[in-house]
Amino acid sequence: MTRIGIIGGGNIGEALLSGIIGNGTDSKNVIVSDPAAARLEQLKEKYGLITTEDSQEAADGADFLFICVKPDIVPVVLESVAETVEKNDNETVIVSVAAGVTINSIETLLPAGTPVVRVMPNTPMLVGKGASALAGGRFADEGHVEAVQEIMSATGTVVKVKEKDIDAVTAVSGSGPAYFFMVTEAMIDAGVNLGLPRPLAQELAIATADGAAQMMAQGQSQEGGDDPVTLRTKVSSPGGTTSAATRVLDEEGLRRAFYKAMEACKNRSVELGES
Numbered sequence: 001m002t003r004i005g006i007i008g009g010g011n012i013g014e015a016l017l018s019g020i021i022g023n024g025t026d027s028k029n030v031i032v033s034d035p036a037a038a039r040l041e042q043l044k045e046k047y048g049l050i051t052t053e054d055s056q057e058a059a060d061g062a063d064f065l066f067i068c069v070k071p072d073i074v075p076v077v078l079e080s081v082a083e084t085v086e087k088n089d090n091e092t093v094i095v096s097v098a099a100g101v102t103i104n105s106i107e108t109l110l111p112a113g114t115p116v117v118r119v120m121p122n123t124p125m126l127v128g129k130g131a132s133a134l135a136g137g138r139f140a141d142e143g144h145v146e147a148v149q150e151i152m153s154a155t156g157t158v159v160k161v162k163e164k165d166i167d168a169v170t171a172v173s174g175s176g177p178a179y180f181f182m183v184t185e186a187m188i189d190a191g192v193n194l195g196l197p198r199p200l201a202q203e204l205a206i207a208t209a210d211g212a213a214q215m216m217a218q219g220q221s222q223e224g225g226d227d228p229v230t231l232r233t234k235v236s237s238p239g240g241t242t243s244a245a246t247r248v249l250d251e252e253g254l255r256r257a258f259y260k261a262m263e264a265c266k267n268r269s270v271e272l273g274e275s
């Protein structure tokens with residue numbers, strides 16, 4: 001039976017465990033560690049899993065140990081579990097979701113030969129709609145990477161990438177949900193400005209985001225399906241209302257803002273890794 005340890009029961013830790021347990025993994029084989037007893041109590045009540053304040057306990061006997069703490073805490077956590085990982089009778093695959101933290105820096109804090117897989121997930125995995133990219137380290141063979149891919153697939157779409165692309169992936173999908181939340185928030189405010197009651201503007205904006213996302217996903221999954229450009233062209237009749245709106249978005253620099261924002265995100269990811 002595969003034993004999964006999760007260190008850090010925050011946003012991503014919870015999104016991960018909810019996907020894993022929702023996909024049929026017995027919650028008794030999942031153990032989460034976090035310093036906050038109240039948070040552990042919440043997770044235990046909601047998912048029925050094993051919890052601990054001791055990260056070594058989460059690492060003990062783990063086949064896969066997910067590191068879901070903030071990037072600056074990763075070295076502390078790795079140092080605290082290294083000995084346990086070395087003593088484990090079974091092989092423990094270390095899976096880090098921390099933005100910016102390189103596989104090489106993780107490997108140097110672990111017993112020689114420990115397989116490491118780096119994953120860049122995002123929070124929609126909380127609702128089974130995550131987008132994750134993963135890359136294996138020097139000691140992770142195809143089998144290790146595929147096993148992590150299989151676990152992560154319980155949380156949504158998973159793709160394999162080269163590690164050099166992970167900072168760019170962070171800018172697209174890792175931080176991407178926040179961009180869509182912000183766009184939706186702006187649409188709600190603009191709807192209110194046009195005289196709609198806020199609850200109505202919110203309901204319509206969210207339903208529109210959902211519908212548009214589903215159309216794009218359908219286009220992506222079908223051979224010859226419509227891509228985002230085609231979908232937008234189809235709803236933009238010449239001289240019509242949508243064209244009037246998208247022209248203003250272009251004039252006001254929507255695309256330029258995204259280029260700059262995502263470059264800033266990627267650079268920040270690199271910076272986090274360096275520090």
Ligand SMILES: NC(=O)c1ccc[n+]([C@@H]2O[C@H](COP(=O)([O-])OP(=O)(O)OC[C@H]3O[C@@H](n4cnc5c(N)ncnc54)[C@H](OP(=O)(O)O)[C@@H]3O)[C@@H](O)[C@H]2O)c1
Pocket residue numbers: 007008009010011012013033034035036039055068069070071073076077097098099100120121122123174175
């Ligand atoms: N959020 C995202 O959208 C996103 C997307 C992709 C990747 N990531 C990556 O995912 C990681 C986690 O992010 P998050 O948003 O889930 O952060 P978070 O909500 O702050 O969760 C981190 C959790 O780790 C706990 N923690 C701190 N020190 C610990 C230790 N020594 N042992 C065990 N647990 C410890 C924290 O507890 P306290 O709060 O009590 O300190 C907190 O509950 C980060 O490295 C981030 O780069 C996040």
